[in-house]
Amino acid sequence: MTCTQASTLHAESAKRRALVCHLSSTPLRLLLRRAPGLLSSPMSSVATGITGVLLNAVLIVCTTICLHQHAQRRNTTGWTRPLFFLCIWLTAAFDTPRYAVLTSGVEYAPSRSETQKIGYALHLVSSCFFFASFTLIIRLWNQVFSGFELRFLGAHALCAFNVALLIFTVACLASLLSYSGTLDDFFVHSLFTAYSAFDVLKNLAYSLALLYCVERLESYKTIAKSVDGGDEVAKKLRGLAITMRICTACFMVRLGCLVAKQVLLHDAGTNSSGLFSYWWFWVSDFVPRAGPALSFLVLMGIRPWHSAARSQVDAARLRLQSGGASAGDIEKSLSHGTSSGQPSNKISCIHDKDTAGGELMKEKTCGPLVTHLDEGPL
Numbered sequence: 001m002t003c004t005q006a007s008t009l010h011a012e013s014a015k016r017r018a019l020v021c022h023l024s025s026t027p028l029r030l031l032l033r034r035a036p037g038l039l040s041s042p043m044s045s046v047a048t049g050i051t052g053v054l055l056n057a058v059l060i061v062c063t064t065i066c067l068h069q070h071a072q073r074r075n076t077t078g079w080t081r082p083l084f085f086l087c088i089w090l091t092a093a094f095d096t097p098r099y100a101v102l103t104s105g106v107e108y109a110p111s112r113s114e115t116q117k118i119g120y121a122l123h124l125v126s127s128c129f130f131f132a133s134f135t136l137i138i139r140l141w142n143q144v145f146s147g148f149e150l151r152f153l154g155a156h157a158l159c160a161f162n163v164a165l166l167i168f169t170v171a172c173l174a175s176l177l178s179y180s181g182t183l184d185d186f187f188v189h190s191l192f193t194a195y196s197a198f199d200v201l202k203n204l205a206y207s208l209a210l211l212y213c214v215e216r217l218e219s220y221k222t223i224a225k226s227v228d229g230g231d232e233v234a235k236k237l238r239g240l241a242i243t244m245r246i247c248t249a250c251f252m253v254r255l256g257c258l259v260a261k262q263v264l265l266h267d268a269g270t271n272s273s274g275l276f277s278y279w280w281f282w283v284s285d286f287v288p289r290a291g292p293a294l295s296f297l298v299l300m301g302i303r304p305w306h307s308a309a310r311s312q313v314d315a316a317r318l319r320l321q322s323g324g325a326s327a328g329d330i331e332k333s334l335s336h337g338t339s340s341g342q343p344s345n346k347i348s349c350i351h352d353k354d355t356a357g358g359e360l361m362k363e364k365t366c367g368p369l370v371t372h373l374d375e376g377p378l
Contacts, residue, residue, distance in 0.1 A: 044278045045102045052099025059092035087133035094126035108276045109184040203255040210248040217241040247292040257284035
């Protein structure tokens with residue numbers, strides 16, 4: 001090998017090493033190399049910001065589609081479903097600026113950026129819309145389970161809960177926007193600590209409420225299977241129960257993260273840069289927000305449509321057959337419902353005895369249960 005050839009090979013080898021070093025320093029390579037460990041700042045901020053913006057964009061697009069489809073539907077009554085979609089849309093819209101700021105690479109908590117404070121203030125507002133949306137769901141299903149309504153899930157109690165959250169939020173907003181320190185300092189402020197304690201209580205209450213709804217749904221699923229034509233209703237109830245379990249798990253995860261956040265931040269030795277990592281945001285914010293929202297959007301909005309006549313037929317059949325009505329009675333009821341143009345509004349599901357002779361339960365469901373399930377749960 002001549003000196004010229006050796007020199008050429010050495011130069012090419014040096015170029016390859018330089019290229020490898022360059023690739024290893026790119027954000028994507030750093031992201032891949034450090035996963036699943038904690039990303040370091042400012043890469044953590046950039047990755048968190050991009051992920052948050054994308055997730056909120058998905059929610060905004062999905063809710064916009066659901067609202068458009070709901071507006072195009074005929075014979076649609078009720079305000080609960082579109083109001084739920086609107087609350088989720090506002091949740092995502094108000095939460096987006098918080099993550100948009102992070103895409104610039106600025107550190108999350110130690111920064112004194114006024115823009116970041118405004119982004120976090122809007123995040124607090126989005127929390128109000130998020131829990132208002134699930135207040136609608138809990139209130140509806142507490143009404144459906146007539147005879148077993150929990151007083152703390154009544155309209156007055158739920159409104160008081162949301163008003164208290166709004167008052168806490170307004171107080172935190174005023175304190176945050178006038179605060180001269182960093183977000184790190186604000187997070188250990190006595191007012192924010194009280195807000196976090198209320199947030200923990202709120203997540204616990206909503207988790208228990210959803211567990212209650214799941215327990216009642218299991219009972220109704222058993223009842224639905226005992227009547228003719230009830231298999232379809234039982235299938236829809238099963239899907240709703242799974243969705244509510246997902247929401248409960250997400251709320252409990254959020255609860256644990258809130259407690260851990262306050263405990264660690266009040267520990268003088270904790271480094272907030274390590275605490276607010278990319279994976280922390282996945283566990284404490286992305287999953288607890290996107291999980292429940294997307295689950296109910298899929299269940300309520302992204303599903304085949306059923307005609308109002310189908311809802312009338314199913315509701316009337318369940319109501320009359322459970323009461324022992326004849327086929328002639330059913331046809332008479334259906335023709336009456338069609339002429340009036342109004343779907344059946346009440347269903348009586350009665351299961352008297354099981355095969356062992358033990359009394360299971362007698363429950364009367366007040367509310368458009370099957371109609372809601374045919375058009376989505378709300």
